[in-house]
């Protein structure tokens with residue numbers, strides 16, 4: 001069994017805080033020492049949807065181990081998936097709902113492309 005990976009991060013209110021990082025955490029390379037302990041966040045690698053060099057959606061596993069929030073969709077001690085620019089942290093059911101909504105949207109885009117091709121006199 002491997003030892004849990006730990007990290008020590010400076011905070012503005014509790015000084016240096018040592019905590020275990022979940023296996024999926026990508027580390028804390030951009031940690032700001034002025035961060036409050038309650039705002040410490042583990043984050044996994046981002047999964048981006050980009051088109052024409054623009055990020056349309058970005059999602060990543062997150063967990064705030066010292067969070068005091070119990071408000072759904074705002075993250076907390078329970079891991080979730082943070083979605084930008086939605087600005088929400090989703091549970092598995094909500095994330096599957098988002099994926100289903102994107103599937104439907106992709107179908108609408110294909111229909112619109114068909115319509116445009118017909119308008120432009122194409123064969124599609």
Ligand SMILES: [Zn+2]
Pocket residue numbers: 007020021022025026027028041042043
């Ligand atoms: Zn971490």
